[in-house]
Amino acid sequence: MPTRVTVYEVGPRDGLQNEARVVPTPEKLRLLRLLADAGLPRIEATSFVSPKWIPALADAGDVVAALPPRGGLRYLVLVPNAKGLERLLAARAAAGPGAAPVDAAVFMSASESHNQKNIHKSLAETYAAFEEVVPPALAKGLRVRGYVSTAFGCPYEGAVAPERVVEVTERLLALGCYQVSLGDTIGVGTPNQARRLLELALARARPEQLALHMHDTRGTALANVLVGLEAGLTTFDASVGGLGGCPYAPGAAGNLATEDLVYMLHGMGYETGVDWPLLIAAGELAQRLVGRPLPGKALQAELASRTLLAGKEG
Amino acid sequence: MPTRVTVYEVGPRDGLQNEARVVPTPEKLRLLRLLADAGLPRIEATSFVSPKWIPALADAGDVVAALPPRGGLRYLVLVPNAKGLERLLAARAAAGPGAAPVDAAVFMSASESHNQKNIHKSLAETYAAFEEVVPPALAKGLRVRGYVSTAFGCPYEGAVAPERVVEVTERLLALGCYQVSLGDTIGVGTPNQARRLLELALARARPEQLALHMHDTRGTALANVLVGLEAGLTTFDASVGGLGGCPYAPGAAGNLATEDLVYMLHGMGYETGVDWPLLIAAGELAQRLVGRPLPGKALQAELASRTLLAGKEG
Numbered sequence: 001m002p003t004r005v006t007v008y009e010v011g012p013r014d015g016l017q018n019e020a021r022v023v024p025t026p027e028k029l030r031l032l033r034l035l036a037d038a039g040l041p042r043i044e045a046t047s048f049v050s051p052k053w054i055p056a057l058a059d060a061g062d063v064v065a066a067l068p069p070r071g072g073l074r075y076l077v078l079v080p081n082a083k084g085l086e087r088l089l090a091a092r093a094a095a096g097p098g099a100a101p102v103d104a105a106v107f108m109s110a111s112e113s114h115n116q117k118n119i120h121k122s123l124a125e126t127y128a129a130f131e132e133v134v135p136p137a138l139a140k141g142l143r144v145r146g147y148v149s150t151a152f153g154c155p156y157e158g159a160v161a162p163e164r165v166v167e168v169t170e171r172l173l174a175l176g177c178y179q180v181s182l183g184d185t186i187g188v189g190t191p192n193q194a195r196r197l198l199e200l201a202l203a204r205a206r207p208e209q210l211a212l213h214m215h216d217t218r219g220t221a222l223a224n225v226l227v228g229l230e231a232g233l234t235t236f237d238a239s240v241g242g243l244g245g246c247p248y249a250p251g252a253a254g255n256l257a258t259e260d261l262v263y264m265l266h267g268m269g270y271e272t273g274v275d276w277p278l279l280i281a282a283g284e285l286a287q288r289l290v291g292r293p294l295p296g297k298a299l300q301a302e303l304a305s306r307t308l309l310a311g312k313e314g
Numbered sequence: 315m316p317t318r319v320t321v322y323e324v325g326p327r328d329g330l331q332n333e334a335r336v337v338p339t340p341e342k343l344r345l346l347r348l349l350a351d352a353g354l355p356r357i358e359a360t361s362f363v364s365p366k367w368i369p370a371l372a373d374a375g376d377v378v379a380a381l382p383p384r385g386g387l388r389y390l391v392l393v394p395n396a397k398g399l400e401r402l403l404a405a406r407a408a409a410g411p412g413a414a415p416v417d418a419a420v421f422m423s424a425s426e427s428h429n430q431k432n433i434h435k436s437l438a439e440t441y442a443a444f445e446e447v448v449p450p451a452l453a454k455g456l457r458v459r460g461y462v463s464t465a466f467g468c469p470y471e472g473a474v475a476p477e478r479v480v481e482v483t484e485r486l487l488a489l490g491c492y493q494v495s496l497g498d499t500i501g502v503g504t505p506n507q508a509r510r511l512l513e514l515a516l517a518r519a520r521p522e523q524l525a526l527h528m529h530d531t532r533g534t535a536l537a538n539v540l541v542g543l544e545a546g547l548t549t550f551d552a553s554v555g556g557l558g559g560c561p562y563a564p565g566a567a568g569n570l571a572t573e574d575l576v577y578m579l580h581g582m583g584y585e586t587g588v589d590w591p592l593l594i595a596a597g598e599l600a601q602r603l604v605g606r607p608l609p610g611k612a613l614q615a616e617l618a619s620r621t622l623l624a625g626k627e628g
Contacts, residue, residue, distance in 0.1 A: 190578050297533040
């Protein structure tokens, strides 16, 4: 069994893009710095999506220009189309040499209707659009990661056949993505399903070419991660405090919380390079930025036990 | 792999005993009826602990006398001492023939300091006390289940050696308990730890003699249940809505939620006999009884998706 696991932190992009309160750029950078200090090796920082669609990420260029470099840390930025790639390349050029390394990421769904709803294209149109993004990005020296949404179920179509998910995954790898992250967008995945999907996917890809992006909507995220670990995967996505991931309702869970993932991994003896107290500090900051308690369980347990200890000492 | 899993519902006892608001007996019985209707095969109904310690359960006799019988359903009642056994036997006698079957349960910790704090006895004193409860209960035709708290960690001592947990388990089985439930009282357990503990325990006990009682304080409950399933266990404890289990703070998770457990089991193809809509109805009722949202994730996802659907239809 591998002893090192790579945690992909997606909170700053996925978590902050849907907030009612638009978090000011300096506060985003404060969170990014703290996550970087905590030792997270991969951080999804923002998205060069059109500000027309997601006004909260209109500052993507400023964010990328100011990303704090740390040894071994690579950032990711979503790039939905050729225009987005242009913006990313401009921001990188502005940041100059010595800037933190930034990879690109492209995303699509395994189901037609979710893809249509989310990025306003059919799957065929999306592949065509990615031809204008991925090969040019690679040609400019960028690394590109792929995300497949609705890999465990679609809010419009229900069950999604694992064969379809593997087909999309293969297309993204063939385009040149170094890794594809399989997303349980609505948090319906269960362990046998994860095992079956990974069996099929690992017949076509190496373990390091795959990642799991689980949602904890029904409490099954870490059980599915365990299946992924047993299948040989070494990369898992998560979000600080469980921020984002389109939870159904306030208090409901979306993205797997980074603290929960890291807690389990460390408890199992895996190395992540993540510093626990600094990760908790980042979770506290994320809560302050969005102005409400986040659903991450290990975060809440840690903060509550500190309060109890402080009470005993005081 | 076995295809049938037994879900032990502990909400009515474990969940309601620590509520600030004492839930009136008729409301407790309403919840018990709904859980029985939902098809849960085992329900921990109350405790014959001294009302001095837990006033909220002073109505244990009335509850036991009124437990709704259902085919295949057995209730459990905690019996901490000889006095408690006397009260249980009296309540059973009062309920008469045709009453629902009720088993007894005894509980202790794997760690000295938690046992002392929780039941005010050393481990040695507890074994001695159980000699006055378990054999007499068996002699009266009762079945007795055992619980081992702090089986994955102790709030006062930290790590608890699995060998100690297995020793307590063996003592309880030797006393005549038909099953021992290993409790992660503070929700610190991770999968390798669960695997190691079950390996040791299964060298001394049959799978059906063991159960897991996981807490979801750090999000790892279902990952640990998955390990239990893979080890051949077929019995898992959970609490409706995630009620109870001494969560650290409001909003923090204690007991694994029954809905989360049943969601994963059904998703994996296991039969539980539990009816999903009625289980959700029980979760809604539990929330009303305690007057706040409960932490169970699948419950919240289900209720939120209904609200969304109702909004779309309206």
